[in-house]
Amino acid sequence: MSSTLDRPRDSKVALIRGVVVRFAGDSGDGMQVTGDRFTTGSALFGNDLATLPSFPAEIRAPAGTLAGVSAFQVHIADHDILTPGDAPSVLVAMNPAALRANVGDLATGGTVILNADAFDERALEKAGYTTDPRSDGSLASFLVYEVPMTSLTLEACKPTGAKPREAERSKNFLALGLVSWLYHRPVDVTLDWIAERYAKNPTVVAANSLAFRAGYNFGETAELFESSYEIPASHLEPGTYTNVTGNTALAWGLVAASQRSGLPLFLGSYPITPASDLLHELAKQKHFGVRTFQAEDEIAGVGAALGAAFGGSLGVTTTSGPGLDLKSETIGLAVSLELPLLVIDVQRGGPSTGLPTKTEQSDLLHAMFGRHGEAPVPIVAARTPSHCFEAAMEAVRIAVRYRTPVILLSDGYLANGSEPWRLPDVDTLPTIDPGFAVETNYTDAEGNPLFWPYLRDAETLARPWAVPGTPGLEHRVGGLEKADGTGNVSYDPANHEQMVRLRAAKIAGIAKDIPPVEVDDPDGARVLVLGWGSTYGAITAAVRRVRAAGLRVAQAHLVHLNPFPANLGEVLAGYDRVLVPEANLGHLSKLVRADFLVDAVALSKVQGTPFKVAEIEQAIADLIALDEHVEPIVASGEEELV
Amino acid sequence: MTDVASPTTTRKDWASDQEVRWCPGCGDYSILAAVQFLLPELDVKRENTVFVSGIGCAARFPYYMNTYGMHSIHGRAPAIASGLALSRPDLDVWIVTGDGDALSIGGNHLIHALRRNVNLTILLFNNQIYGLTKGQFSPTSESGKVTKSTPFGSLDHPFNPLSVALGAEATFVARTHDMDRKHMMETFRRAHAHRGAAFVEIYQNCNVFNDGAFEQITGRDQRADMLIQLEHGRPIRFGKDAEKGVVLDPDGTLRVVEVAEVGEDAILVHDERRENPSLAFMLSRLANGPYEPTPVGVFRAVERPDYGSLVDAQLAEVRERKGSGDLEALLRSGTTWTVT
Numbered sequence: 001m002s003s004t005l006d007r008p009r010d011s012k013v014a015l016i017r018g019v020v021v022r023f024a025g026d027s028g029d030g031m032q033v034t035g036d037r038f039t040t041g042s043a044l045f046g047n048d049l050a051t052l053p054s055f056p057a058e059i060r061a062p063a064g065t066l067a068g069v070s071a072f073q074v075h076i077a078d079h080d081i082l083t084p085g086d087a088p089s090v091l092v093a094m095n096p097a098a099l100r101a102n103v104g105d106l107a108t109g110g111t112v113i114l115n116a117d118a119f120d121e122r123a124l125e126k127a128g129y130t131t132d133p134r135s136d137g138s139l140a141s142f143l144v145y146e147v148p149m150t151s152l153t154l155e156a157c158k159p160t161g162a163k164p165r166e167a168e169r170s171k172n173f174l175a176l177g178l179v180s181w182l183y184h185r186p187v188d189v190t191l192d193w194i195a196e197r198y199a200k201n202p203t204v205v206a207a208n209s210l211a212f213r214a215g216y217n218f219g220e221t222a223e224l225f226e227s228s229y230e231i232p233a234s235h236l237e238p239g240t241y242t243n244v245t246g247n248t249a250l251a252w253g254l255v256a257a258s259q260r261s262g263l264p265l266f267l268g269s270y271p272i273t274p275a276s277d278l279l280h281e282l283a284k285q286k287h288f289g290v291r292t293f294q295a296e297d298e299i300a301g302v303g304a305a306l307g308a309a310f311g312g313s314l315g316v317t318t319t320s321g322p323g324l325d326l327k328s329e330t331i332g333l334a335v336s337l338e339l340p341l342l343v344i345d346v347q348r349g350g351p352s353t354g355l356p357t358k359t360e361q362s363d364l365l366h367a368m369f370g371r372h373g374e375a376p377v378p379i380v381a382a383r384t385p386s387h388c389f390e391a392a393m394e395a396v397r398i399a400v401r402y403r404t405p406v407i408l409l410s411d412g413y414l415a416n417g418s419e420p421w422r423l424p425d426v427d428t429l430p431t432i433d434p435g436f437a438v439e440t441n442y443t444d445a446e447g448n449p450l451f452w453p454y455l456r457d458a459e460t461l462a463r464p465w466a467v468p469g470t471p472g473l474e475h476r477v478g479g480l481e482k483a484d485g486t487g488n489v490s491y492d493p494a495n496h497e498q499m500v501r502l503r504a505a506k507i508a509g510i511a512k513d514i515p516p517v518e519v520d521d522p523d524g525a526r527v528l529v530l531g532w533g534s535t536y537g538a539i540t541a542a543v544r545r546v547r548a549a550g551l552r553v554a555q556a557h558l559v560h561l562n563p564f565p566a567n568l569g570e571v572l573a574g575y576d577r578v579l580v581p582e583a584n585l586g587h588l589s590k591l592v593r594a595d596f597l598v599d600a601v602a603l604s605k606v607q608g609t610p611f612k613v614a615e616i617e618q619a620i621a622d623l624i625a626l627d628e629h630v631e632p633i634v635a636s637g638e639e640e641l642v
Numbered sequence: 643m644t645d646v647a648s649p650t651t652t653r654k655d656w657a658s659d660q661e662v663r664w665c666p667g668c669g670d671y672s673i674l675a676a677v678q679f680l681l682p683e684l685d686v687k688r689e690n691t692v693f694v695s696g697i698g699c700a701a702r703f704p705y706y707m708n709t710y711g712m713h714s715i716h717g718r719a720p721a722i723a724s725g726l727a728l729s730r731p732d733l734d735v736w737i738v739t740g741d742g743d744a745l746s747i748g749g750n751h752l753i754h755a756l757r758r759n760v761n762l763t764i765l766l767f768n769n770q771i772y773g774l775t776k777g778q779f780s781p782t783s784e785s786g787k788v789t790k791s792t793p794f795g796s797l798d799h800p801f802n803p804l805s806v807a808l809g810a811e812a813t814f815v816a817r818t819h820d821m822d823r824k825h826m827m828e829t830f831r832r833a834h835a836h837r838g839a840a841f842v843e844i845y846q847n848c849n850v851f852n853d854g855a856f857e858q859i860t861g862r863d864q865r866a867d868m869l870i871q872l873e874h875g876r877p878i879r880f881g882k883d884a885e886k887g888v889v890l891d892p893d894g895t896l897r898v899v900e901v902a903e904v905g906e907d908a909i910l911v912h913d914e915r916r917e918n919p920s921l922a923f924m925l926s927r928l929a930n931g932p933y934e935p936t937p938v939g940v941f942r943a944v945e946r947p948d949y950g951s952l953v954d955a956q957l958a959e960v961r962e963r964k965g966s967g968d969l970e971a972l973l974r975s976g977t978t979w980t981v982t
Contacts, residue, residue, distance in 0.1 A: 243977065333714060489660070
């Protein structure tokens, strides 16, 4: 059998610039795999893309129910895109529940491809339908294609001899084959992947491959679809690309930081959604000397990381909201010990257990203030999935140079979302100098050489990092207040104030060592949109749309949240109005109001899903209208094009 | 049990310049002295020795040692020390903890460090009271104890620290007391020599809030009749003339007997190397409190690979199989494509 499928010359092909497809089915239907494969095929084809997986917190919620629906949205285009798309224009629904849970998001005039075999009375009832949506007119505003996916799959898999129940499991590949035909995706990539992924089970390889081909051929021969679509390759910058999720990029960034600093990486962690993949990915990297320690709890995870840092390792702990609560006391200890420690918080919906699999940005104020006493901690936030790599290296740089715990904020959207990443030249990645103390640093009145563990570097105010095993530098650290210089326990009132101020000044001083915030303002705008973290894509897309509508708007995005870049106050003062979109009830907006007396307006969204471009576009347009005393424009909802 | 022929350091070298600030008469002083006298006798270096502690009176210990040290937060010393020991197998890592620190707030970390068999020497100062917070009952206080927080008597059932450690399958479990420096030094020496997690309970007198808690068994005149010295391979006998002993009854319980009544052959022979910890567990429960004949010495000393060695072996094995990590290759380990 040929590994490529031929496309007859006479089939009708339309050229489009991009499409947003959502695959939806039961948790056990393999929708994440399907989406992931469609994404990879598109990446290899050369499209730009962004993805948004969405799955329930339950591992296998009852089949056929709304609670069990798992979905994967992917936006592919021939141009530089920034988000997984506000609304899918194509919905692949494997059963009635998947249709019901997702059809509300579908763009008007969108396409529904559904598995007709799954729409029996019982399944409809399970999904909560009282009438069949295929015939009750509720899908009238969509183009609906009914494909008997289950029976086509069973028929295709007959040669494998697989039992129907097993063969049926390949139906996600039938759907993938069909959509691959519809959008001219490369075929070999998927077939090769199937062969490799399921190599241990030849029957599964055969079944999945046959189902995939059957789906592809169905599109070609069924004459159901009026046309297929071609999305030309995007004009990406030259280079070698790979498609990464935020969690993968972050884990690789940690490995890179370890390699570029020469510090062995020690991860102390406790499994928690959506951060566990960091532990999984790093556990594979033992040949880099990475030690991963799955601790008994969150507190032990950060404790072990801090212990390893005391011993001269790159100590890292990974968690999500509830885990950050538990680590707070140890982070405070690290502030007192002044040791490098990286705490990674992959934010999710809170409070408490909240929405474990959904995204939110509501831990910023916790990262900033969530410790007793005066305990300042630098904060770095990643803004896109691939930026997690760079953000991890930057967080490590600050932790090591300033001997301080650093909190790196990611979130569920970045963690599981993916985008193409132009691989950096590893030889040009920044190096990080641990600068271990190796000799005494003080001479007493009698001329005796001494080691003072809290004698600070004049420029950075960082204390020396002397690791056990270094003769002559034996010293004790601890959570009790230290005497400035000697590091001995001190209850002296004036010394305490001195130490509190020194620790604060050390962290504030990092502002001199980070780049100024860049402002994108080509037209001299009066309104600035200020963002941080994962809102980057949606804000940038919204800004493009607003400008395309002929309005002026400026954009700035923060990677460093504590301290802020040195020029931030000046930048904010230069605008009449500042809009801060964030997936919380206004964290950054509070901080900039407090620090700079600026009347920042928060645009909040806490629905467990990222901002839609149109939501931010509308808020910008409204603010511009307010500023210029004119009628607001209505958000275009147009796909952003550059 | 051989001492280094000519120690190159003395106790003074191991003491820091910081003033010791425990209450006068506290049992902690004698434990500190025992450790400081012992270390010169061991073939170890100050720079390779780390004391880690949590919170409590005992937890001030690291400040008084001229070694590397960390006075951390309440209950977390085993977690912090685990990270240090696993990332630095070349170090001697000691934990100094108390009954509240180890068994109340830090109970979880203690049992996990023990079950993993992390290479740590854990000294638990058990005074059956909270000292630093000025006199509340602890998880080892006897039931009914009247303290500031239990004016009508404690309703808590206490932990037996050795039972906890043996329940967690600790590979080295011992008990000593603050009135006998020689016994402490020998016990600590063996604990230090053990590869893996070594757990030592030290009966320690808090002369301010729980004075005389162990006097009935550790007092000079009481010891012979009240402390049962466990020695590997020897019948478990005690008393001034070794007239008493321990037998294992057919129903599986341990009982104190007069040797003359049962005959020498009936006395249980102590086997610290027994793989199954059940008998050691029963020995740990021979006394219901520090007012009955109480075994001291090494209850259990078995060999099991320590966690750090397993971690290192796995790193080496993966390196052998995959070669040393190559960052460029890692970044290209997924599907890649090139845009020209």
